Amino acid sequence: MAELLVCVTDKATGQVGAIMAGDVVCVCADGHLWSDRERANPDWRIVKFPGVDPAWVSDYQQAQIDVTGRVVFKRAVGVDMTTAVGSWLLATEQESTLAAESVIDLIDATVQREAGGVL
Amino acid sequence: MATVVTSTIGSGRDYSTLAAWEAAAPANLVTSDEVWEGLVYAEGGGTDGEWTLSTTLTISGSTVDSTRFKRLAAASGESFADDAAPRLRYDTAKGVAIRGTGLYGNASPITTSESYFEVEGLQLKGNNAIAGLSIGSSQTGIKVKRCILDQGDRTGYALNFGGFGSGSTVENCVIITGSVLSYSNPTYKNCTIFTDASSRTFIAEIYGSQAIFTNCAVFGFTTLGSGINSSSSYNATNLSSFTGSNNLTSLTASSQFENTTYGASFDLRIKTGSALIDAGTSSGAPSADAFGTSRPQGSAYDIGAHELVVAAASLSARGTVVRQAMNRASGY
Numbered sequence: 001m002a003e004l005l006v007c008v009t010d011k012a013t014g015q016v017g018a019i020m021a022g023d024v025v026c027v028c029a030d031g032h033l034w035s036d037r038e039r040a041n042p043d044w045r046i047v048k049f050p051g052v053d054p055a056w057v058s059d060y061q062q063a064q065i066d067v068t069g070r071v072v073f074k075r076a077v078g079v080d081m082t083t084a085v086g087s088w089l090l091a092t093e094q095e096s097t098l099a100a101e102s103v104i105d106l107i108d109a110t111v112q113r114e115a116g117g118v119l
Numbered sequence: 120m121a122t123v124v125t126s127t128i129g130s131g132r133d134y135s136t137l138a139a140w141e142a143a144a145p146a147n148l149v150t151s152d153e154v155w156e157g158l159v160y161a162e163g164g165g166t167d168g169e170w171t172l173s174t175t176l177t178i179s180g181s182t183v184d185s186t187r188f189k190r191l192a193a194a195s196g197e198s199f200a201d202d203a204a205p206r207l208r209y210d211t212a213k214g215v216a217i218r219g220t221g222l223y224g225n226a227s228p229i230t231t232s233e234s235y236f237e238v239e240g241l242q243l244k245g246n247n248a249i250a251g252l253s254i255g256s257s258q259t260g261i262k263v264k265r266c267i268l269d270q271g272d273r274t275g276y277a278l279n280f281g282g283f284g285s286g287s288t289v290e291n292c293v294i295i296t297g298s299v300l301s302y303s304n305p306t307y308k309n310c311t312i313f314t315d316a317s318s319r320t321f322i323a324e325i326y327g328s329q330a331i332f333t334n335c336a337v338f339g340f341t342t343l344g345s346g347i348n349s350s351s352s353y354n355a356t357n358l359s360s361f362t363g364s365n366n367l368t369s370l371t372a373s374s375q376f377e378n379t380t381y382g383a384s385f386d387l388r389i390k391t392g393s394a395l396i397d398a399g400t401s402s403g404a405p406s407a408d409a410f411g412t413s414r415p416q417g418s419a420y421d422i423g424a425h426e427l428v429v430a431a432a433s434l435s436a437r438g439t440v441v442r443q444a445m446n447r448a449s450g451y
Contacts, residue, residue, distance in 0.1 A: 005139060012146035017179025017232050019142045026138040035135045037126075041143065061138065061174040063230075068256030071179035071232035074142075 001030040002052040002103075004060070006079065008089050009043040017071040020113070022078035022086060024060035034095075045089050051100035064113060073113040085109035121187045124153045127194060129160030129168075137176045137217070141189070146180065148187040155181070158194035159215045159241065167211035170228070173221045175253075178231035185235055185260055193240035200240060200265060200410040206377075207293045207311065207387040207409065207425060209242050209269035216242040219251075227253040235260040244269040254287070261287035261305070265409045265424075269295045273316040273381070291409040291424045293387050304348075307332045308404055311387050311423040313372070313379070314339040321358070323347045334399035336423035337361065338372040338379070353400045355422045367422070370394055375423075388425045395422040 005025040012018040019025065025044065028034075034046055049057075064076035079086050085105050126133040126140055134140040137159070144155040163170030178189055192198075199205060199214035206213060219228040226246035229238070230253040243251035243266060251268035254261050274297045287305035297316045312321075312335060321337060323330040323346035332351040343358050351363030359369050372379045375393040377386035389395050399420035407413050408426035416426050 005136075007142065011142075011180060015146060015180055015182070017177070018146055019180060023142075025142045026136045028136065033130055033135060035131070035133055035139075037133055037143070038135060038139050055173075058173050063175065063177040063179070065175075065177075065230065065232075065255075069230065069232075069253055070255040070257070071177045071230070074177055074179055 002049045002054040002057055003028045003030060003032050003034075004047045004049070004057065005034070005038060006045045006047055006089060007043055008045055008081070011043075017074055019074050020078055021081045022089075022110075023075040024057070024078070027054050027058050027061055029054055039094055044094075045092060046095040047089070047092075047106075048095070048097040049100055049103050050097065052103050057103065057106075060110065075113065077110045077112050079106065079109050080111050083109040121148075121152050121154050123156050125156045125158060127160065128157050129162030129194075130164075132160060132162070137170065137172070137191075141176060141178060144181050144189060147182040148189070149182050149184050151187075153187060154190055155188070156190045156192070158192055158197075159217075160194050160197050161211075161215045163217070165211070165218075167216070169211040170215075170217040171220050172217065172228050175219060175221065175227050176217075176229045178229065178233050178236050181233060183233050183235050188235035188237060188260075189233060190237040190239070191229075191241065192238065198240035198265070199242055199267060205388075205410055206385075207267065208385040209244050209267050209295070211242075214242060215240070216244065218244040219246045221246060227251065229253070231255060231258060231261065234258045235262075237262040237264070238266055239264040240266065242267040242269070244271055246271055259286045263287075263289045263292055263305075264405075265291045265411075267293045267295075270297055273297045273314055290405045291407075293409065293424050295381070295387075304330050304346075306330065307335050309334040309399070309408065309420070309422070309424055311336045311376075311425070312338070313376075313387055315379070315381050320344040321347075332363070333402075334404050334420060334422050336375065336395055338370075338375065353398065353422065355395050355398060365400070367394055367398055387423075389421055389423060389427045391427070393421075393427070396427055398422050 007023045064073040140157040145151045161168030165171045193215040197215045202213040217228045219226045232255040245251045290308045292310045294312045319340045320342040321340035322344035329348035331348045335354045337356040347362035352365045355367040378384045397417040397419040399422045409424040414420045414426045
């Protein structure tokens with residue numbers, strides 16, 4: 001029941017708070033009506049996980065915010081683009097459907113963002 | 120002049136989510152010479168199209184300046200101000216409404232780490248004790264116009280300015296809050312600020328320099344706290360004193376507003392007979408109210424976010440006035 005919009009290209013390497021390759025832009029329910037711009041953006045992929053509750057993966061949208069309220073990373077965790085999942089995201093169609101079990105692969109491929117923008 | 124790049128946000132629009140609109144912005148709005156504008160429709164998928172965000176929309180990552188920035192506003196006809204029977208409270212049935220449903224760092228629907236971010240015509244509601252809108256530390260030039268900011272349980276703050284920023288303005292907003300309004304030094308003009316919380320010290324700032332209030336209605340608080348600049352003026356409050364000059368004090372909230380009981384009938388529009396009517400100043404004040412009604416409607420600006428429209432005198436009444444004037448001129 002979950003569909004993820006995932007960024008596969010760094011927006012601005014090293015710029016604090018910018019969207020990064022591997023960031024989950026948003027999580028929506030299965031059957032979400034994506035717009036033409038969202039479907040056509042070459043930097044984005046739509047990954048569908050039928051049977052997966054969006055709540056299971058909604059945390060991927062969370063930012064990392066410091067104690068002063070500033071966004072350090074637009075997403076606190078992201079897909080490691082050097083993993084097999086990351087490579088698959090880069091190579092796959094704009095919209096892909098995966099088996100629910102594959103959400104485990106996605107979880108395994110995500111890591112906490114660290115200072116300097118390195119995964 | 121910067122190009123305003125306008126996108127619509129909603130079901131079947133340019134972007135289907137607020138996060139996608141934000142993430143699509145250029146990395147450097149200064150070099151692209153753009154204002155990145157998102158116009159939101161009441162199509163968020165919740166009740167009445169409310170946008171419920173389990174994680175905070177983060178405005179961040181683009182290079183901006185005072186003329187090239189991100190702006191999020193209600194689309195034409197979609198704001199609470201456009202409703203046929205408008206009210207001044209958070210009401211999903213009245214227009215675009217965005218509510219944070221997460222906890223702790225995700226309880227505020229929107230947070231910005233970019234200066235010059237502008238919001239207009241939106242209803243924003245936080246969860247728990249968290250703000251309807253959060254502004255990160257040191258951000259400058261933030262503009263909040265014609266918004267309803269509701270701090271859900273009124274135990275915290277409805278508008279959280281991180282410390283040390285400057286040059287931010289909050290105009291024609293209704294701010295329903297707890298004890299603390301914000302943490303820094305914006306200028307508040309024609310805002311209605313209300314609480315019914317049990318702990319109700321009105322504190323305008325803690326870390327930054329003091330906030331300036333002009334034409335603001337501040338009601339429901341029991342103690343006047345810190346952070347109000349002595350340049351504040353023409354404010355009205357239930358408190359026995361207020362910092363600055365030309366302030367109205369010791370007023371009763373229920374005598375000023377349509378309904379002050381937080382709930383289905385809650386409505387912070389000014390009511391007939393209110394002491395707030397014609398009690399403000401035009402100096403530096405916005406020329407229209409939260410609904411877009413031009414100021415003044417009477418002899419002077421009203422205090423608060425709402426300018427009460429006084430019904431025009433009937434023709435017969437006008438005729439009476441004219442006759443009386445002619446009689447006086449004729450010596451009758």
